[in-house]
Each structure stands twice: as structure tokens, then as C-alpha cells.
Amino acid sequence: MMSQILPILIATLIAGTPLVYAALGELVTERSGVLNMGVEGMMVVGAVIAFITMQTTGELWLAVMTAMLAAMLLAFMFSVLVVSFRAHQVAVGLAMTIFGTSFGSFIGKSYVGMAIVMEPSTLSALASKIPLLGIVLGQLHPLVWLSWALFAGVWFFLYRTRYGLIVRAVGEAPSSAHAIGYPVVLIRYLCTLFGGAMAGVAGAYISIVYTSLWTEGLIAGRGWIAVALVVFATWRPGRCFLGAYLFGGATIAQLFAQSAGIGLPSELMSALPYLVTILVLVLISRNATLMRLNVPASLGQPFVAGG
Template sequence: MISQFLPILVATLIAGTPLVYAALGELVVERAGVLNMGVEGMMVIGAVLAFMVMMATGNLFLAIVAAMLGAMLLALMFVVLAVSFRANQVAVGLVLTIFGTSLGSYLGKSYIGMAIVIEPSQLSALAGKIPLIGNVLGQLHPLVWLSWALFAGVWYFLHRSRAGLILRAVGEAPTSAHALGYPVNGIRYVATLFGGATAGIAGAYISIIYTSLWTEGLIAGRGWIAVALVVFATWRPVRCFLGAYLFGGATIAQLFAQSAGVGLPSELMSALPYIVTIVVLVLISRNAALMRLNIPASLGKPFTADG
């Protein structure tokens, strides 16, 4: 029984990892009162830049750094327009996604069909020798473990640190935070850049570790799922973390179902993660009291020091 469950568990952890990175980053951004719907575009840029650098250098660290910097550049474009110039955040986010997706397609045009050979991680090999959990850890790339550390860090930051309390105050009552002397827009800049960095890592993970290739449409809507996950989690890190694996499990379930010969059209099975996203969002949105209780009060609203 365990031997049959283990491959599903490992596959779920692998599939859910990019959602963990992207959703936790977006969670921090939204808790600061900024709604960045450009996660998909930032992930595309992160994926293509990481693939290009990996092909050129073979250095995973440099590839991830390039992905983070590229996605952060797009996040900077967003925050300048949305925070400094007070443009509509939804519109700017949508434009960012279109721009990032189009630019990624252009940059990766000559890399379509190419594949990367990833050497087995020595850290994973060592982790495989750990009693009880070694069978799982040994099959996971260290970037998966790093996503767990990111979750722990985000949770601690938001709920146990003074800096996290300030960030949440900026998202809930920016006027009061400003009156106390906190740089509201500066904090929103930092939070948005952090979200860009994690989206870049998510994209890099998909192109280098998860698929080891580049093709158009590689991100396949995961950025949108990450944004939806934050709502699904009602802006709480633990629910966001578990929700990422729920949607990762939905992705894996359709693959295992197809391999098992389930008599459903493959197109319908491939749409399963997106169907789950829609159903969950509809169910949560029906609970208006829950949404009002948890949504950051200033989410999507520009702030000016003069009121």
C-alpha cells in the first residue's frame, strides 16, 4: 500500500512546489495591500531566463539568480506604475502578464524543443539515506526543500516578527501606518519585489527541474492558479502552503488517471486543476463574511500621504 502511495506523494510534492513559491510570494504582496495579477508573466520570464542561462553556463545557481532578477524587473515596472503613479492595479497586472508572456515567447523562440540534462543532486542522495523519510526526500530536488523553508520564513515573518506586523498594518490601515512614521509605499515596493523574486524561482523550477525544457505555454496558467490560491487560503500562509499541494495533487491525479486508463477524454482530465480552481473560488466567494474578515482592507487601493 505504501509503495503504491509513495510515487503519488512524491509527484504531488514536485508538482506543487512552483505553486508554493509563487503563491507565498503573492500572499506577502497582497498582505501589504498590493494586488499583483502579473504573476503569470513574471513566472514566464523567470522560466525562460533560467533556461537560457542554464543552457549557456550549466550553473543552476546563476540560472535561478537570472530568473529572480528578470521577474523582479517586471515587478518593479508594476510597482512603479501601480504604487507610485497609482494606476489601476488589476489593469497593470494584466498588462504585465501579457507583456511577460509575449517577451518570454520571443526570448525563448530559438530554445523551443531543447532539453537540459540535470545531474542528480548530491544533497538529495545524502537525504535519501535518512531513516523513515529518506525514500521521499531522496527523490526531491533541494529546491523543493527550500520551498518548505520559504513557507516557514513567511509564516514567521507575518505572524511572529515586528516587520511582519508593520507590513500587515500597511495592508490593513495604510493611513494609520503612515501616521506612525512607516513608509507605506516603500514597504509595498519591497513586498512586490519579493513576490517577483519568488515568482522567478517558481518559473525557473518549472523550466529547469520540473520539465527540463522550454516551450511556449510552459507555465500553463500556474501564475493564475497562484493568485487564486491566495484567495483560496484567505490570505493565510498555512492554507496557502497546503492549497498549493492540493492543486499539485489535482495535476498529478489527472496524469495517474490517464495512465490507469480511466475512460474520460484526455482534454477533460488535463483541465482538472483549473476546474478545481474555479469550484474552490466559487465556494469561498459565497462566504462573504469569511472574505470580509480576512481580506486586507486596503488591497488594490492606492495610497497617498496627503489622503
């Protein structure tokens, strides 16, 4: 029994990891009152920049860092438009996704079809020797472990630190936060940059670790799923974390079902993770009280000092 469950568990953790990064980054962004619909484009840019860096240098962590910086540059452009110039957040986010996707396709065109040969991780080899947990940890990349640390860090930051309380206050009542001296604009910039950085890491993970290749359409809507997961989680890190693995599990389930020869069209099986996400969102959105209690009151609304 364990020999059958373990591969599914490991595959679920691997598939859900990019969504953990992207969704937790977006959660922090939205907690500050900014709705970033450009996550998909930022993930695409992060994925292609990481792949090019890895092909050129062979340095994994340098590739992850460049992906973070590239996605943060897009997040900065987004912040200038929506925070400083108070442009419509949804429209600018969609424009960023279109730009990021097109830019990624353009600069990654000559790398389509190439693959990365990943060397076995020394850290994973060491982790495999840990009693009981080693059988799982040894088969996971360190970036998967870091996503767990990210979840713990985001939860602790938002609910156990003064700065997390300030971020939540800015998302709930920016005018009140400004009136007592908090730099609302700076806080929203920083939270959006953090969200962009995590989208970059998510993209890097997909192109370097998860698939080890670059091709157009590699992100396959995961950026949109990450935004949806924040709503699914009702802006709570723990639910966001579990939701990412729910999607990962649905992705793996359809792969195992196809390999088992279940007589359903492959297109329907491939759509299963997205159908699951939509179904969960519909069920969650029916509880209007739950949504009102958790959604940041100023989400998507521009801040005007003195307004």
C-alpha cells in the first residue's frame, strides 16, 4: 500500500510547489490591498530567464536569483502604474501578463527544444539519510523544502509580527494607516515586489526543476490558478498552502489515470485540475459571509493620500 501511495505523495508535492510560491506571494500582495493579475506573465519571464541563465552558467541558484530579479522588474513596473499613478489594477495586470508572455516567447525562441541535465542534489542525498522522513525528503528538490519555509515565514510575518499587522492594516484601511504615519505607498510597493519575486521563483522551478526545458505555454495558466487559490484560501496562508497541493494532486491524479488506461478523453483528464479549482471557487464564493470577513477591504482600490 505504501509503495503505491508514496509516489503519488511525492509527485503531488513536486507539482504543487510552484503554486505554493506564486500563491503565497500573491497573498501578501493582496493583503496590502493590491490585486496583481500579472502573476502569469511574471512567472513566464521568471521561467525563461532562469532557463537561459541555467543553460549559460549551469548555476542553479544564480538562475533562481535572476528569475526573481526579472519578475520583480515587472512587478515594479506594475507598482508604478497602479500604486503611484493609480491606474486600474485589473487592466494593468492583464497587460503585464500579455507583455510577460510575449516577451518570454520572444527571448526564449532560440531555446525551445533544449533541455537541462540536472545534477543530483547533494542536499537531497543528505536528506535521504534522515530516519523515516528521508524516503520522502531525499526525492524532493531543496526548492520544495524552501516553499515550506516560505509558508511558515509568511504565516509568522502576517500574524505574529508588527510589520505583518501593518500590512494587513494597509489592506483594510489605507487612509487610517496613513493618518497614523504608516507609508502606505512604500508598503504596497514592497508587498508587490515580494509577490513578483515569488512568481519568478515559481517560474524558475517549473523550467529548471519540474520540466527542465523551455517551451511556449510552459506555465500553462498556473499564474491564474495562483490568483484563484488566494480567493479559494480566503486570504489565509494555511488554506493557500493546502490549496496549492490540492491542485498539484489533481494534476498528478489525471496523469496516473491516463497511465492506468481509464477510458476518458485525454483533453478532459488534462482539464481536471482546472475544473477542480473552479468547482472549489464556486463553493467558496457561495459563502458570502466568509468572503466578507476575510477579503481585504481596500483590495483593488487605489490609495489617495487625504482622500
